Amino acid sequence: MRILVTGAVGMVGRAVVEHCAARGDAVFAHDRKSLDITDHEAVKLTFERERPDAVINCAAWTDVDGCEGNATLAYSVNSYAVENMAASCRRVRAVFVTISTDYVFDGTKEGFYTQRDDPKPQSVYAAAKLDGERRAITASARTIVVRSGWIFGPFGRNFLSTIMERARRGERLKAISDAYGTPTYACDLAARLRELAGIDLPGVYHVVNGGRGVSYEEFTREAVKISGCEECEIESVSTDTLHRPAARPRNSRLRCLLSEAIGLTALPDWETSLRVFAKQTAD
Numbered sequence: 440m441r442i443l444v445t446g447a448v449g450m451v452g453r454a455v456v457e458h459c460a461a462r463g464d465a466v467f468a469h470d471r472k473s474l475d476i477t478d479h480e481a482v483k484l485t486f487e488r489e490r491p492d493a494v495i496n497c498a499a500w501t502d503v504d505g506c507e508g509n510a511t512l513a514y515s516v517n518s519y520a521v522e523n524m525a526a527s528c529r530r531v532r533a534v535f536v537t538i539s540t541d542y543v544f545d546g547t548k549e550g551f552y553t554q555r556d557d558p559k560p561q562s563v564y565a566a567a568k569l570d571g572e573r574r575a576i577t578a579s580a581r582t583i584v585v586r587s588g589w590i591f592g593p594f595g596r597n598f599l600s601t602i603m604e605r606a607r608r609g610e611r612l613k614a615i616s617d618a619y620g621t622p623t624y625a626c627d628l629a630a631r632l633r634e635l636a637g638i639d640l641p642g643v644y645h646v647v648n649g650g651r652g653v654s655y656e657e658f659t660r661e662a663v664k665i666s667g668c669e670e671c672e673i674e675s676v677s678t679d680t681l682h683r684p685a686a687r688p689r690n691s692r693l694r695c696l697l698s699e700a701i702g703l704t705a706l707p708d709w710e711t712s713l714r715v716f717a718k719q720t721a722d
């Protein structure tokens with residue numbers, strides 16, 4: 440397939456580019472310099488020139504607290520640009536795959552969020568991402584929205600890579616004990632994004648690693664153990680003590696009814712993928 444990737448140097452973008460290239464796709468990888476997704480005309484011209492079969496949008500403004508103070512930019516990148524990319528995909532008859540977030544839910548549910556649950560975003564970031572989902576679906580029928588969460592991976596900086604670096608330096612860590620999610624390994628997510636582009640079945644998917652879900656604290660403890668730093672001290676803290684500008688859901692565990700219905704194999708459990716990640720980052 441001819442695959443155009445936006446946000447190609449971000450954590451997920453790099454994993455997608457690497458995965459697609461390894462399986463022999465023609466990959467058109469764009470970072471912000473070669474394609475700013477908020478430049479609607481540039482997006483249209485680039486899609487027309489490169490004629491992708493699928494566009495995988497990995498670009499986003501992911502600074503959740505930053506978005507809280509700048510709704511204009513948050514909507515420009517995470518919503519209106521997503522709508523425009525979907526419209527540009529329709530013009531060139533490409534599948535549009537775009538990544539959304541577990542933060543579209545308010546976190547009050549016990550258990551896993553599925554496609555039957557109504558989103559109720561609690562932050563500007565989450566509201567803009569949900570708006571982007573809906574606009575994209577309206578702009579092109581061949582839109583695949585992939586909600587994911589707690590993504591960790593070998594590229595770029597993320598919650599987990601920071602923790603592991605600090606643990607290996609012997610620093611004391613703080614971890615939130617009252618927020619639960621389903622961790623997702625960027626490389627597993629990348630493979631599923633490519634698979635969904637090939638299947639070309641529009642809809643809203645939830646893509647996370649398998650397993651029971653976990654709190655940040657349990658996730659941190661497991662990561663520290665796997666990286667061989669058991670002696671590292673971990674202080675358990677509650678979400679409220681952090682006083683962050685943007686609210687986050689207390690529970691954002693995801694499960695995908697649609698993937699199950701069409702017979703997609705579940706992604707590996709997060710513990711398994713965490714071990715793969717730990718080995719990668721230790722080398």
Ligand SMILES: NC(=O)c1ccc[n+]([C@@H]2O[C@H](COP(=O)([O-])OP(=O)(O)OC[C@H]3O[C@@H](n4cnc5c(N)ncnc54)[C@H](OP(=O)(O)O)[C@@H]3O)[C@@H](O)[C@H]2O)c1
Nearest residue numbers: 446449450451471475476498499501538540587588589590
């Ligand atoms: N990380 C998570 O835990 C998580 C959880 C749920 C959902 N997601 C979603 O997963 C997707 C990928 O996230 P990620 O973790 O890979 O984020 P990331 O590492 O921050 O990557 C996002 C990329 O988008 C680029 N970008 C920002 N504004 C742009 C613009 N106007 N034009 C073109 N590129 C632009 C960024 O470039 P600059 O570096 O130049 O800004 C960056 O390379 C996003 O849709 C995010 O909302 C992430």
